[in-house]
Amino acid sequence: MIDKIVVGSEEWVKLPKINIPAIKVRVDSGAKTSALHAVNIEPFVKDGEHWVRYDVYPLQSNGKTVVHCESPIADKRVIKSSTGTKEHRYVIKSSLHIGEDEIWEIELTLTNRDSMGYRMLLGREAMMGRILVDPESSFLLGDLDDDELKSVYKNKEVERKGLKIGLLASNPDLYSNKRIMEAGERLGHEMYFLNIAQCYMKLDAKTPEVHYRGGRILNDLDAVIPRIRPSMTFYGCALTRQFEALNIFSLNSSNAITQSRDKLYSLQLLLNNGVHIPTTGFANSPLDTTDLIKMVGGSPLIVKLLEGTQGKGVVLAETKKAAESVINAFKSLKANILVQEFIKEASGKDLRLFVIDGKVVAAIQREALPGEFRANIHLGGTASIAKVTAEEKKIAVKAAKAMGLKVAGVDIIRSSKGPLLLEVNSSPGLEGIETATEKDIASMMIKAIEKNVKWTTDS
Template sequence: MENLKIIGSEEWCAFETFGIPAIKARVDSGAKTSSIQANGIKTFFKENEEWVSFDVNPLQVNRSISVSCEAKVHAKRSVKSSMGISEERIVIKAPITFGEDTFEIELTLANRDSMEFRMLLGREALHNRYLVNPSSTYLFSNIQEDEVEGMYTTFHTEKSGLKIALLASNPDLFSNKRLMEAGRIRGHEMVFLNVEQAYMKFDAREPQIRYRGGNVIAEFDAIIPRIKPSVTFYACALIRQFDAMGTYCLNSADAITQSRDKLQATQLFAKNDIHIPITGFANSPLDTKDLIKMVNGAPLIVKLLESTQGKGVVLAETSKAAESVINAFKSVKTNILVQEFIKEANGQDIRCFVVNGKVVASMQRQAAKGEFRANIHQGGSASKIKVTLEERKLAVKAAKILGLPVAGVDIIRSNKGPLLLEVNSSPGLEGIEAATGLDIANIMIEAIEKKLKFKKK
């Protein structure tokens, strides 16, 4: 015990064999194994031995810096996450450096994008080496931010690609930051455009889009629209203007408008033989009782046509409650849909992320305790799931009907088979990237490159 060094609860470390000069680690004696953030994990064989290639983004707030690594596969183990979900992870061995100390440890490769630290040091690595002082940090080296930037100057990607604008409202949202980072990693010039600060000049000879202050927005190769519901009308006008000026828009204005109009979308799905929960729509309170019967009675779901992320969705558990809710909405002239409640789903649904006609990722969402609908924005949980061929076809067809190259398609499993709940034209990335470990932002940027036939020099 006397010979053991003291280590803090947070420390800078390095992996010289991978070319990682500095990565911040969380020291956690409660965790058995150590893990490092890894994307793009792929196994391959070298001289009859299994190896793995992966990319590490060593800095928490900067995904534009990416280090490509290779290592021999040491083992594959089932690891249980903090949510109690087990998954198989690849284990490698690598020498780690703390100050003057260098020794080999086992590392599991894991997606840690939603975690505070890119690296976690478990008790196996600490055993017979260190004692942890949880009240101290950076006892081996306290690297300053400007020093870290200097260490990674050779990893900055040269801008030699497309000029892409992200049309949204909040640059600090996880999904928006991820798309900006993913584009920069691939060498593109990324510009954030605030929907509410852009305005248009309509002219046959010289159409323009200007930004607050009178600045004329330069030409872009592509636009990625991520539109919040409250600005749908105005944002779609901007997207049409970009389109008229020859800019490729990842999702068109017409497709976004159709997806946001839940009534029109529901009618399109029914018309194209897509199975949905039985849904009703009526204008007069005089039709309320028959409307309830039409969707197989209570319990039932009442949806605002403008609802998003689970807001504006109400469960009416009895016919009396359903009448009260429906008539209350109608009294204030609010349009709603009434939909059958799928009890056997047990508060679960599936989100399929569709890009250019393919389901590139899928997750299962579980409602929080006391909630009837799965929603990770309201305390629900998410986990990776393998969807069936039928569910995959349903998701792809739904996105195609609305004309959306990029869509989040929500499906519920019922006794009648998979049913379509809704389609989101600006699906979030945080939940599905965390649940699946996939780099969805990168896939979206690749879709733009493919559409514009862009090839890196």
């Protein structure tokens, strides 16, 4: 025991075999395997052996310092993360240099740890027989300041000309908007908050333009992120369409947003793509109220104004009499209404799956507060990390694809008939899902733009 190294809960180490001179690790005896943050992971064959090349951004919140690595593949395993998600990972071997002169070989799994607080996790397999952990302490073997890190990583920076990205929204103080702006700036981009109401357009065959308050022309943007509040859907989509006409990439297209905001059309589109929804009736101030109620399985049921947004114009009718009263009340408005079966067994719970670029990146379960109900919308309550099934992920991805959305919040409810899709949101909020899952969703959205827009890099 005397010969063992005493370390804190976080330390700086070196990985000489793959040319990483310093990386901060989370020392975690609760984790079996060690993991290294890696992106652009690509297997290849070298001299008849299986290798993997990958890029490591070793410093948290630094998108410029990168180490290009290649290693023989030691193994490929299914690893279960702390959130319960299973992932196939490549395993490599590297020397671990810790402290003054202690060095030994360890195994590392390669995975994207962008959403985690540390670029490397040191698990117990790498520590056995060599390390004792003092969880109350940090950097017992020495800390590194910014100047020291700059020195050890000299010549490992890439000069990247950041993208010009406009966030089209209404409230700069909203959590989601602030997070997206911060993430873009942290990743080296020029971010502009553009109030939709203060943008205006020049429609011209030769010189189409988008102007902003004060006369600034926005034609030089590389990409836009539309986060359009429901009341601004028409103008916001027209504005997004104008940017698209200027060959400026939009994270969600104007057509996709328009489709997702049309409640009836979106449901029809989902059904046409094989996505199951709660049984729904649609009518224009129906005369035959009794048959409409019967059509969706009777009471209790949900009645919605087609034009309602964010919970407005949504009523739970618990009895046939109550349903008739609500529908008749809407008749006087000569309004289009949706009548939908109420899923009792869900007990006020639903799932929100966050989809980016065709992949579910996070999921939470939302539960209504006592006395509330969830009628195909999120009305508040609590949120917690959720373990979702392969079928639920498949539904979410299929729904986002059917809408044409690169970024979507997909709401699913669990019923006795299986998972049913409630709604697809083209401007999903980040606060609940980032808080519950501790994932950096905002950065994932920015990186989805990087995949689709040329980003000049000189290394």
